[in-house]
Amino acid sequence: MREPREVDWSNLLVLARYLLHKPDLARVTTLNSESKTTGVLTLDGFTDSDWGGCADTRRSSDCTIINVGGSVVIAHPQTQPGTPATSSGEAETRALSRGARDIMFIKQLAEEDFNMKLGVPRLWTDASTALQTAKRLGAGSRMRHIEVAALYVQELVQQQALKVGKVAGNVNPANCLTKHLDATLKGQCLVDLSMVDMSTSDLRMLLNDAKQIELVASLCNQGRKLMPWKPNFAVAVNALQICAAHMCHSQPAILAYAQA
Numbered sequence: 377m378r379e380p381r382e383v384d385w386s387n388l389l390v391l392a393r394y395l396l397h398k399p400d401l402a403r404v405t406t407l408n409s410e411s412k413t414t415g416v417l418t419l420d421g422f423t424d425s426d427w428g429g430c431a432d433t434r435r436s437s438d439c440t441i442i443n444v445g446g447s448v449v450i451a452h453p454q455t456q457p458g459t460p461a462t463s464s465g466e467a468e469t470r471a472l473s474r475g476a477r478d479i480m481f482i483k484q485l486a487e488e489d490f491n492m493k494l495g496v497p498r499l500w501t502d503a504s505t506a507l508q509t510a511k512r513l514g515a516g517s518r519m520r521h522i523e524v525a526a527l528y529v530q531e532l533v534q535q536q537a538l539k540v541g542k543v544a545g546n547v548n549p550a551n552c553l554t555k556h557l558d559a560t561l562k563g564q565c566l567v568d569l570s571m572v573d574m575s576t577s578d579l580r581m582l583l584n585d586a587k588q589i590e591l592v593a594s595l596c597n598q599g600r601k602l603m604p605w606k607p608n609f610a611v612a613v614n615a616l617q618i619c620a621a622h623m624c625h626s627q628p629a630i631l632a633y634a635q636a
Contacts, residue, residue, distance in 0.1 A: 400573055400574040400575035401566070401571050401572070401573060401574070402571065402572055402574050403448075403570060403571055404447075404570050404571060404572050405447045405570065406446050406447055406570070407445050407446055407447070408445060408446030410446075411445040411446065414495075415493065416493045416494065416495045417444055417445040417486075417492060417493060417494050417495065418443070418444070418445055418446065418494075418495055418498075419442075419443070419444055419479060419482065419483055419486075419494045419495060419496075419497045419498065420442070420443045420497075420498045420499075420500065421440060421441065421442045421443070421475045421476075421478065421479040421497065421498070421499045421500065422440070422441045422443075422475070422499075422500050422501070422543065422548055422549050422550040423438065423439065423440050423441075423468075423471040423472050423474070423475035423499065423500070423501050423506075423550055424438065424439050424468075424471060424501070424502060424503075424545075424548050424550035424551045424553075424554050425437065425438035425439075425456075425461075425464075425467040425468050425470070425471040425503075425554060426438070426467075426554040426555055427461060427463070427464040427467040427468075428460065428461070428467075429554070429555075430455065433460065434460045435455050435456055435460045435461075436455075436456045436460065436461045436467040436470070437453060437454065437455050437456065437554050438453070438454060438456055438467065438468075438470060438471030438474060438554060439451070439452065439453040439454075439471070439550040439551075439553040439554045440452050440471070440474055440475040440478050440479075440550065441549050441550045441553075441568075441569070442475075442478055442479055442482050443570075444482065444486065444494070447570055448549075448569055448570040449482060450478055450482065451553065451569055452478070453553040453554060454474075456470055456471075464503075464505070465503070465505035465506065465509070468501065468503035468505060468506035469503075469505070469506045469509050469510075469527070471501070471503075471506070472499065472501050472503070472506040472507075472509075472510060472529050472540070473527065473528045473529050475499055475501075475529075476499055476528055476529040476532055476538060477528060479497045479499055479538070480497065480532065480537070480538070483497055496536075496537070496538070496539055497537070497538050497539065498538075498539045498540075498541060499529070499538055499539065499540045499541070500540070500541050500542070500543040500548070501540070501541075501542065501543065501548075502542065502543050502544060502545040502548045502551070504542065507540055507541075507542055509527070509530070510529045510530055510533050510540045511530075511533060511540065512530070549565070549568030549569065552564075552565035552568060552569070553565075
């Protein structure tokens, strides 16, 4: 917001046009079967990169998507900082390293601040070079030009704090945020990003009725000291309550509170 440039104004117009023409997109939160069965939330990350995608600077872009229990909590594309990557392997390795930092941050945040039980983080990529680099020590003879900072994922793999795996490029959810896709793949990306088009779903009527539900907030303080940056209030309404309000407007909805 400070000292905006012409390119920032152009990006703002792109965002405004997107919000204007896509008013019906919504985020969906679900729990996968593995988390329901074991009682431990799964933690999966997906990374992808586009080597030299910028025609002006030849910088690469990458994306990280983090799923907790099957729901997307982070979807973050960016232009890779620093000098441009000199190979596709370097761009993918940088993306994998950033994904490792993001997924370890989510794990520590969930366990230490919210007392959630998470399994061993699993990081997925469709790049064989980045995957092989993560499983060995050092850059190797063919990847000597990569900076040491990009090999943070190696340390996590050696400590068994992170598992890395290969995922096909056409099913990698991070793929849609680094490349231009056709209409078919864009529709698939909505599913990968835990989103749904409310205009083509019966949820539109339920969503309109949910606006009439009176939300009640409860202070959750169970003897623990509340940090100033953490949410002190939490509001929760589940699908059954929305459906009840949709079927019978006369009965008040009962809201449960969630622990902050």
